[in-house]
Amino acid sequence: MSEEVKSENKIKRSASSRTRTRKPKRSQIPIGIAVLLIVIAIGVLLTIKSVNLGIFWFIGIIFGFILQRSRFCFTAALRDPSLTGGTSLTKAVLLAFAITSIGFTAIKYGAFIKGLPIPGQGFIAPVSFGTVIGAFMFGIGMVIAGGCASGTLMRVGEGFTMLMITLLFFIVGSLLGAYNYGWWKLNVILKGEPIFLPDIFGWAGAIILQLLFIGVLYLAADKWEKRKNNIK
């Protein structure tokens, strides 16, 4: 950040606009330390009550911290390629998918070779027309609202007021979705077939295929960025 400012500190602005809004900044470090202590205290209290609650608390906090600091944004990953031609976040999301693919395969395969029940198999939902409808609705919603689910929560925590309205309707939408889920499940979702790639391609085949697919998307994103910006 500071190096950025130094290297490009050559734009001459009128003196009036430069001094206008400048206020002395207060150090946030004491507040930061206080919040950290409160977070740890709540974490300890939750862990005493239930270890799982404590784990959820800390993972949630770490998740939010990384999301905020990295400005990682699933919305921008899918929106920026057409809006700005930038695909840096798209590539970041693809990398994250690649890493989690390897991680999940390791967890599932680890359980499989030990003869244990494979964790998370209950989450393999059928691929149906519902996937298409849901993805389309969610995609439009998140671009208009300015954030996907995790992004909305992160920005509310950051103190961005507009996303609080988004959060309200995010809850309304979730409740409506849950209320109507029975109909969707009966009429749309169950018409599809649940697919677990290792059942079809074998464990090695599934992970290789998935990584290849992600790799192709990565290269496509890279090419798209260069074409959109006419980089020689």
Place this chain on the structure above:
Amino acid sequence: MKEVVLECYGEACPIPLVKAQKKIEELDAGDILIVQIDHSCAMKNLPEWARKDGHNVEVDEIDDGEWEVIIEKVV
């Protein structure tokens, strides 16, 4: 040489970006566009777009969570 201030406080991305893109089209080379934002996400995509577009960009944190993105139109 003109200097235009675009106030985008309270607006979520991509609104500040779209507004800046439209505004910069109206300006001539050498003009300066100052976009005021308080959305950390716009802090990322605004400078990224402006640099790719070939403009000079400077980011100034004027207050906690408030930034001015200063864009000097080059082409």
